[in-house]
């Protein structure tokens with residue numbers, strides 16, 4: 001009998017990506033369809049089915065998983081009211097997709113799903129308590145305990161990106177102040193670098209160059225590129241941002257004491273390059289005297305974390 005394959009569907013604000021994934025986490029196929037997140041609920045579902053159809057290409061998966069921006073109810077497979085997906089309000093995504101695909105469908109939020117893929121197949125394999133953080137335009141987090149996503153009472157647990165590390169800090173899009181997302185995600189890194197570059201433009205020559213010649217054009221990606229090229233201001237912006245992550249992870253270690261901490265997402269590799277600095281500063285932000293023993297690792301899955309994560313939801 002052929003090895004079972006699982007369909008993983010990754011929903012974003014502008015596109016849906018889908019792929020067939022083996023029970024060992026290998027991605028066999030990938031396809032995409034455009035997503036109109038501001039259209040009707042039916043149009044949103046049609047985008048999911050289009051990507052799924054292209055990815056399966058006639059092969060029948062044993063089950064399907066869908067990774068979606070939250071908030072959602074993973075137990076009932078209902079997408080509640082994600083700000084980035086106005087097309088779906090209290091939408092029964094698992095039931096609707098399951099009817100069309102003819103297989104059982106599981107739904108979870110993108111960070112939880114990616115955390116599960118890392119725990120089952122990636123950098124967290126072999127560890128019982130896996131804390132995963134996805135760093136990009138936002139900060140997401142997931143906790144996997146003995147191979148199961150920790151959901152909390154209603155499925156809203158481990159919104160790690162909205163843990164505040166500075167009650168007087170900048171206001172986050174969620175309304176709270178000083179969330180790690182508001183202080184250390186891509187846009188915050190870019191803002192910090194822009195302020196530093198304005199103060200010392202001579203030192204930021206490579207950074208400004210990487211941003212197309214204008215300080216206002218500096219993005220998180222430009223900071224990463226300029227730092228790799230040896231720019232002093234990019235380095236300073238990253239150092240300061242890494243220190244926020246150190247405070248945050250110190251808190252996470254005190255609450256969870258995970259067996260491994262994994263960085264993924266579009267900026268995961270950039271901040272993983274700062275693990276030694278993060279580890280050094282983390283010691284001051286945890287009372288756990290053995291925190292230094294916890295491995296800090298880069299995720300196995302990069303851009304395909306959503307597909308792998310969604311497929312991982314199907315595992316027994």
Ligand SMILES: [Zn+2]
Pocket residue numbers: 161162163172173174175176179181182
């Ligand atoms: Zn927040």
